[in-house]
Amino acid sequence: MSVTAAQGFTAAGIAAGIKENGNPDLALVVNNGPRRAAAGVFTSNRVKAAPVLWSEQVLKGGEVSAVVLNSGGANACTGPRGFQDTHATAEKAAAVLEGHSAGEIAVASTGLIGVPLPMDKLLPGIEKAAAELSAYGGEKAAIAIKTTDTVHKTAVATREGWTVGGMAKGAGMLAPGLATMLVVLTTDADVDGPGLDKALRDATRVTFDRVDSDGCMSTNDTVLLLASGASGITPAHDEFADAVRSVCDDLARMLIGDAEGASKxxxxxxxxxxxxxxxxxxxxxxxxxxxxxxxxxxxxxxxxxxxxxxxxxxxxxxxxxxxxxxxxxxxxxxxxxxxxxxxxxxxxxxxxxxxxxxxxxxxxxxxxxxxxxxxxxxxxxxxx
Amino acid sequence: MSVTAAQGFTAAGIAAGIKENGNPDLALVVNNGPRRAAAGVFTSNRVKAAPVLWSEQVLKGGEVSAVVLNSGGANACTGPRGFQDTHATAEKAAAVLEGHSAGEIAVASTGLIGVPLPMDKLLPGIEKAAAELSAYGGEKAAIAIKTTDTVHKTAVATREGWTVGGMAKGAGMLAPGLATMLVVLTTDADVDGPGLDKALRDATRVTFDRVDSDGCMSTNDTVLLLASGASGITPAHDEFADAVRSVCDDLARMLIGDAEGASKxxxxxxxxxxxxxxxxxxxxxxxxxxxxxxxxxxxxxxxxxxxxxxxxxxxxxxxxxxxxxxxxxxxxxxxxxxxxxxxxxxxxxxxxxxxxxxxxxxxxxxxxxxxxxxxxxxxxxxxx
The missing domain is CATH 3.10.20.340 (ArgJ beta chain, C-terminal domain)
Known part of the structure; x- marks a missing residue:
């Protein structure tokens, strides 16, 4: 299930040592094509983490081959060094995965603001994650992006011959304009960038944007939708948009249900x-x-x-x-x-x-x- | 001190039985003149309690002879009956004080929203309070308007021959656009309505309006400034405005310092x-x-x-x-x-x-x- 429910995707989740307690902290999601169309929605906070600034640029290129996600550090408010670290992360993933440029690698981070990432742990972690990539790796990837989440969060919508799946993390700092959430959605439907973008924006507007756990808006919110086209099917837009909204709705409800300290x-x-x-x-x-x-x-x-x-x-x-x-x-x-x-x-x-x-x-x-x-x-x- | 620090004012605070625990819950402040100029600032919440709607009308008349304040019930969201209750409160005070019309009596209430006031307790309480009016009654009045306040709050600024004094209550629901606060300021300076209004608005803008304990705006906020003119002195506007701001600033800090459950x-x-x-x-x-x-x-x-x-x-x-x-x-x-x-x-x-x-x-x-x-x-x- 999760991000590997749709055909054409592999994923992995490992412990790179970014978290001091040794829990999983690095996830890799790879789109093996044939298509690599993508869309993204990011925090509307004007103070944006380095990986948000990076991934916004990547999305402008129109193709996303892979996403590197880490918990254990937000890489926000870390100055020019933070941006260099994100760039180095994408370069490393491009090198390890072969055949891709850093400009096709999105990066997402979550954790404490204002602390540089331990790159000596993160970069070797990418090699380790790449070695474990699997068409069954979606659950492990969802586990590796947890911070204070008590459960990992995944959802899937299966239609006639094609699927939308996804994973999310987020448990606090949830507020309109997106939350401290990292979400990766994947589909094997054959949909182009504009189609993905419209479906994703329409879905987030009525799901993640209407979740308000504590009124606090994060610097790192990222929602990505990647399409492999591996099913060979191009659904009608409304049908596709409905499936994306369904997965977003399920994940948004899971975020509220797992909010830090909440009893209601x-x-x-x-x-x-x-x-x-x-x-x-x-x-x-x-x-x-x-x-x-x-x-x-x-x-x-x-x-x-x-x-x-x-x-x-x-x-x-x-x-x-x-x-x-x-x-x-x-x-x-x-x-x-x-x-x-x-x-x-x-x-x-x-x-x-x-x-x-x-x-x-x-x-x-x-x-x-x-x-x-x-x-x-x-x-x-x-x-x- | 408090509202009776300035000449020309008497006040009282008594237990009328509005609060079930028998604590003081009714205050009366009377301006004995010779002037009865007044200004007021009220909550900007669009859901306004009956006493706020009433007192806004009273202020339009330009003269305030007395203020009746109760704790133990906000008389907010109580429908037409709530407004009738406020009207009856003003009528009763006008009758008891003699020589005044209900249209010169401001009313302020604080406590639980959505519960009608026990008028069978409140109206006799006004008679009892009137019988205890005293030029030394300011402290008792300040005590009678407490809700969850742990201390009563008063402040005074004394200048050359004239004084501004006041009392406040408020401990939660403190937010911009005023807080759950009832404040009565009095002065024996001889200042007309427009002068009072300008001094009060300029003062609240940089004091009460900049206190934000919990982001919640009340339905009942009321700040009144009454001038008796008993000192016979008309200070320069800036000097007067400075004294009003000083008293508001002191009271605003006391509100923050006594906020419900706060440790910082x-x-x-x-x-x-x-x-x-x-x-x-x-x-x-x-x-x-x-x-x-x-x-x-x-x-x-x-x-x-x-x-x-x-x-x-x-x-x-x-x-x-x-x-x-x-x-x-x-x-x-x-x-x-x-x-x-x-x-x-x-x-x-x-x-x-x-x-x-x-x-x-x-x-x-x-x-x-x-x-x-x-x-x-x-x-x-x-x-x-």
């Missing part, structure tokens, strides 16, 4: 908005309200905190027409007290908040997590 | 910005970054989280020219590794973060708090 997954649906943008803005405002996130953790249906979050947005609404449901109970009607809050059962991990703006017919769903003492502990007890 | 006060200074707006935007983005707030709690000088927060803003800067100091140590220079982070001592309650945008000469200071397990506990363990 919060599904925030904004309905009857004047526009989709309004719905997304309101959903994000609710998703980022620390007081509400604490209340959800405490299984307290505190709808006043939902209203105060809605009130900070520019969306079209009248305060005395707002309705809010928590797990299906309309605790707020017309901006005031609604059904009895004692009716709300919040014992399960998934909590559903519905905000009805009564201002139109558009809607959007944002996923968030609760705020817990464990989150504070995980993110204050050590640098990550 | 974080002073974020953004320097060399292209504009003051840029400096404020960057400061707020840093102030609201949960990962950074956790790191500060853990006394971890994690400057990468500062850079990733800066990178989400629209401010003018180049990533490779950013510098960041934590407690005076420039741990990030030119967007990359700077001085040794081991040099940073973060053991004290106040932590100073300096972000140098290298893009101009403007600056701003934002105050924030760390994110702690205690904050999570206080805000998840019960409705507040």
């Amino acid at each position: 997954d919060i599904r925030i649906e904004v309905v009857n908005a004047a526009s989709e943008d309004d719905a997304v803005e309101v959903g994000r405002s609710i998703a980022r309200n620390n007081l509400l996130k604490c209340a959800v953790h405490g299984e307290d249906p505190n709808w006043g905190r939902v209203l105060s979050a809605i009130g900070t947005t520019r969306a079209a609404f009248e305060p005395d027409r707002l309705n809010v449901a928590i797990n299906g109970v309309w605790v707020c009607r017309n901006g005031s007290v609604g059904e009895d809050r004692e009716l709300v059962d919040m014992r399960y991990r998934e909590v559903r908040i519905t905000a009805d703006l009564a201002a139109g017919s558009e809607s959007a769903v944002i996923w968030a997590n609760d705020l817990t003492a464990d989150y504070v502990h995980e993110n204050s007890a050590y640098s990550s | 006060d974080i002073r974020i200074e953004v320097v060399n910005a292209a504009s003051e707006d840029d400096a404020v935007e960057v400061g707020r983005s840093i102030a609201r970054n949960n990962l950074l707030k956790c790191a500060v709690h853990g006394e971890d000088p994690n400057w990468g989280r500062v850079l990733s927060a800066i990178g989400t803003t629209r401010a003018a800067f180049e990533p490779d020219r950013l510098n960041v100091a934590i407690n005076g140590v420039w741990v990030c220079r030119n967007g990359s590794v700077g001085e040794d982070r081991e040099l940073v001592d973060m053991r004290y309650r106040e932590v100073r973060i300096t972000a140098d945008l290298a893009a101009g000469s403007e600056s701003a200071v934002i105050w924030a708090n760390d994110l702690t397990a205690d904050y999570v506990h206080e805000n998840s363990a019960y409705s507040s």
